[in-house]
Amino acid sequence: MTRKEKATAIAGILDELYPEVPIPLDHQDPYTLLVAVILSAQCTDVRVNQVTPLLFERADTPYAMLELSVEEIEEIIRPCGLAPSKAKGIYNTSRILVDEYGGQVPDQFEDLHKLPSVGRKTANVVLSQAFGVPAFPVDTHIHRLAYRWGLSNGKNPDKTEQDLTKVFPREDWNKLHLQIIYFGREYCPARGHDPATCPICSKYGVKRRMK
DNA sequence: CTCCCGATAT
């Protein structure tokens, strides 16, 4: 069985389990999604969704965000962790959006990736979920499952992104990213993972020692 | 590679 054939089989299982894939981070537009994704680093989406209403009540546009101080932003987002760097990132990103993009979130990867606190994963989420552009964001969950399933050698998230975009059809990337996240939470978690009870690992999981 | 860091599951 080739890697591509395995990918096709896995996509079939995911489609059956998750025909609908709602976006887990609450948002209203590209800007609020971008902010929510920055906050989601090393934090559950549930907690991000608890914090963003408080933040967006104060500021839901880059212009309004600049009316707040970095310290004020920091105080609101503290429960998400890594608050000092995330607050600076949100503020400085808003500054650039206002100064260089007319207050709009750019829809090109290179422009997004240049923004402070926006790496490959965040830029790809915004492209995928705010603009509907095919992209395959690779976070720790995608990285972990791709390794367990033998779809990538697990060296780093960038390599995993290369491998996954090769074996899955472009038009399915956006959906698959979310399906894999939901599946990982329910059947294939990072802690307390039992390959025997995972419907995909039990059939297609690599023999290598699981991470 | 290390550090950033609050809350929760194990």
Place this chain on the structure above:
DNA sequence: ATATCAGGAG
């Protein structure tokens, strides 16, 4: 007590 959570920067 320790690992982990929709990572990114130095």
